[in-house]
Amino acid sequence: MEVTNKYIAIKAQVDGAPHESDFEVKTESICLVVKPGSKDIIIKNLYVSIDPYQLNRMKTISASQKSSEFAVGIAPGEVIDAYGVGKVIASDNPEFEKGDYVVGLISWGDYSISQGMILNKLEPMGFPLSYHVGILGLSGLTAYAGFFEICKPKKGEKVFVSTASGSVGNLVGQYAKQLGCYVVGCAGSPKKVKLLKEKLGFDEAFNYKEETDLNSTLQKYFPDGIDVYFDNVGGEMLEAAVSNMNLHGRVAVCGVISEYTNTEKRAAPDMLNVIYKRITMQGFLAGDYMRLFPEFLSTTIDHIRTGKMHVLEDLSIGLESVPSAFVGLYSGYNVGKKIVKVADE
Amino acid sequence: MEVTNKYIAIKAQVDGAPHESDFEVKTESICLVVKPGSKDIIIKNLYVSIDPYQLNRMKTISASQKSSEFAVGIAPGEVIDAYGVGKVIASDNPEFEKGDYVVGLISWGDYSISQGMILNKLEPMGFPLSYHVGILGLSGLTAYAGFFEICKPKKGEKVFVSTASGSVGNLVGQYAKQLGCYVVGCAGSPKKVKLLKEKLGFDEAFNYKEETDLNSTLQKYFPDGIDVYFDNVGGEMLEAAVSNMNLHGRVAVCGVISEYTNTEKRAAPDMLNVIYKRITMQGFLAGDYMRLFPEFLSTTIDHIRTGKMHVLEDLSIGLESVPSAFVGLYSGYNVGKKIVKVADE
Incomplete structure (x- = not known):
């Protein structure tokens, strides 16, 4: 046929x-x-x-x-x-x-x-x-594995997520809120910012397109510094996040969308900061964490059914x-x- | 008085x-x-x-x-x-x-x-x-903790060390050889290169000042890729090392000497590589590893006394x-x- x-x-x-x-x-x-x-x-x-x-x-x-x-x-x-x-x-x-x-x-x-x-x-x-x-698929596992395995977050830590209304970012923010973290996300429109704060329960969110000095912006939203940065964008945002990280900060390198269309934007984070603050930057792919799939699935299904996570x-x-x-x-x-x-x- | x-x-x-x-x-x-x-x-x-x-x-x-x-x-x-x-x-x-x-x-x-x-x-x-x-002091502990704790090396892995004839680099290379790694170092003069190979037992060494394309240079010395990079310099060398790393490669960020006098040289490693190859880049300070001091000291003294390490x-x-x-x-x-x-x- x-x-x-x-x-x-x-x-x-x-x-x-x-x-x-x-x-x-x-x-x-x-x-x-x-x-x-x-x-x-x-x-x-x-x-x-x-x-x-x-x-x-x-x-x-x-x-x-x-x-x-x-x-x-x-x-x-x-x-x-x-x-x-x-x-x-x-x-x-x-x-x-x-x-x-x-x-x-x-x-x-x-x-x-x-x-x-x-x-x-x-x-x-x-x-x-x-x-x-x-x-409940690879985006979910990417968020789950990246946040819990790479970022090793603790309750009360300060978490920053870029492209926070994107497929993975929104889930990272929601997992972080479930854990009891302070969560700030950035996105590219006022509508997205509103959604993050009002629907997804982010503590704060900002429109990066309205910011001229990302370093100062992050200082404002993280007066006590960033413990965990879930990076989907690379570029200047990664540089600003590294500058605002706390001692023993962790960066999960998940995506580099700002550089996909323009490699000129490549991030040059301050490695002296990385040393002094003992920062770890770690790239990962969800495919390496298939062993977590059952745990990820049951946790996430539970959060969806109890209304704690939004789709x-x-x-x-x-x-x-x-x-x-x-x-x-x-x-x-x-x-x-x-x-x-x-x-x- | x-x-x-x-x-x-x-x-x-x-x-x-x-x-x-x-x-x-x-x-x-x-x-x-x-x-x-x-x-x-x-x-x-x-x-x-x-x-x-x-x-x-x-x-x-x-x-x-x-x-x-x-x-x-x-x-x-x-x-x-x-x-x-x-x-x-x-x-x-x-x-x-x-x-x-x-x-x-x-x-x-x-x-x-x-x-x-x-x-x-x-x-x-x-x-x-x-x-x-x-x-037997802080330089030694920096090399020991950075190599063993941050790089988590395994026997047979391919190790690259920059400023390999410097205070920390020469020790990292020597520890790596003791572990049974393939070790390549870079330094800034023919005399140093000779010393690394002939006295310290590095498998290979090169004078970075004679190289015009660090990416190709590292490809040549690491046809099977780099598993561990002990970074003392940052800048272009860090970029080239990341480009030549293997899956699950580890970078110990120990120093950034190329950037100390010129922040314009700041490294912009390819974060897409960091993701695809699941690279970890980690800054550290020896002071966090004082608990290792007794172990470091006894190991190193033993290596000196048996002639396995040179001062x-x-x-x-x-x-x-x-x-x-x-x-x-x-x-x-x-x-x-x-x-x-x-x-x-």
Whole structure:
């Protein structure tokens, strides 16, 4: 049974900020019947994740990309893999059956063909499927592992989160509040700032676009210094955070979005500060913390069910909206986890 | 009993690279008899340490200095405290007696008056007193704690050390060789490179002044990547090291000498690399690891006595040589631990 699979591809390597015109919708003919012995799984994609880091995979291959299995380059014209939720429509793989929901590595397309790598069966547990792309998926684990394992926070500590209304940042702030920390977030619009303070319970929040001296801004919001900085942006904000950290401060380096489109902005934190204040800056990837997934899931589900955590999703509809959704990440159009709904079940 | 105490002072705050003309020899009259109830200890200084970090204390006070008790500013005309070894000539302090050798915070002068803060009785254990300023003192502990506690090295790992013929770097490299690591050091002259390879047993060493592309240089010396970087310099070398690190690489941030005289050189390591490769960069101060002192001391003494470690000292004679010794640090004139012998016992 042949069908047409639509998918999103880049026309050429993307260096600098992405534009919708960098992308195209392509089609290919695929067979929805699996070959015996192939171990193939054919998945109808339902929800796909839109993540800033994908841009780095679209660039001209650099040494840093070559060195990491997490940054495999994306070639022009090719299917782009992405985290998401789908439904199995055919399987030659003993671990998956037709009708199973799956979560993991699928693609920005109507269908994905997988051999089960980085793919798991999904039990929705009564939650919308999209939750499993964001708060109960890799974004959630990134926030949970990054905050609890890398930042090693203690109750009462002062926590700063950048891109605090983003997919990961909003969750870090919410976990930090649950732990009893003082939490300040920064975001890029008055609406987001209001949301952080009024809906998500951040102690303070500010619009970084209205600030001219980030160092002074952080001094104002952290008169007693920062113990933990969850960094999603790099650049000047990282420099200002390091300047305002307390002794034995910890920086979880999760993202560098300010530098993705402009490496000229690269952060040059004061290493003398890093020494005197015994600061630890640690990069991490959620994939290293899969052992925490059960604990993360049960904790987070409990917080959602008891109303202690809020779900911040930003849904676009239809595969064709992937390019605008992706490009919008770099202008801060999304509030919370950016997801594209590709199809109804 | 009144005597004249000569000491070295700065004439004004020193911003940028230091010059001998920034310093002056001052004199004051002090009484060598302690007042009852004062808890004072009067010390005849014998050997004083010459350390690059002192320059930061001489600068116009910055936020980073204010935030740390380890970077108390040095005022023009005042006595400059420094690590060293001396002999007690009078004491009203029950913990110290006349004739005791002491090690710890004394000063760049003929005599120091202390109340016993950051000062310990010294048992020379048959070693020259100067050893207790360097290899068996704070430089040694810095190397030992920074390497073993911060870098958490394993046998066979690839270790890079900058300022590898300096007071701390040479010891880090020697500890790493003892552990069975592959060790490469960089230094600033052919003579130093030769010393590292031929005397200290480094696997490789290079003169960074002869290299035009540090990234390629490190690629050449570390075809399998760097697991541990012991950073004494910051700047471009730190950037190149991060670019060449392996997954889960560790950077011990011990010093930033390339930036002490020129903050324009501040390192902007690629944070995307830090994320993908899950790199940890951690600042530290030896003072936090005093609990390791007994272990450090017995291990190091054993290595010296069995000939497994070499002592690299660079001694100048006479208090008046302090300014030139200090200024020389920034031109790389010293080989190993720079010490000024102030007086015979």
